[in-house]
Amino acid sequence: MSLQDDFNAVRRNLDELTRAVDRLEQDISRQSPAGPAAARPPGPAMVTIPDTPYDSTLWTDSDDEGLGARDRRAP
Numbered sequence: 001m002s003l004q005d006d007f008n009a010v011r012r013n014l015d016e017l018t019r020a021v022d023r024l025e026q027d028i029s030r031q032s033p034a035g036p037a038a039a040r041p042p043g044p045a046m047v048t049i050p051d052t053p054y055d056s057t058l059w060t061d062s063d064d065e066g067l068g069a070r071d072r073r074a075p
Helices: 003-031
Strands: none
Touching: none
16 A cells, blocks of 8 residues: 555545544434533543643652663663
8 A cells, every 4th residue: 555545544534433423422412411511421620730840849759761760870
């Protein structure tokens, strides 16, 4: 398969997925008396995460994931 054939196959699959999600949303809205919002399970409200940097003192005793501790060299 050429790159263009792969791209076309992905586009077709994405279009099919979009149609399936639309059908699913319509089915849910027909089954639920109050619409899709009432079909959501109860849970915590959405939390906004600020864009400000975290306090660097939170990370003083942590290891860099995949790199080992700060005072040692990776193998």
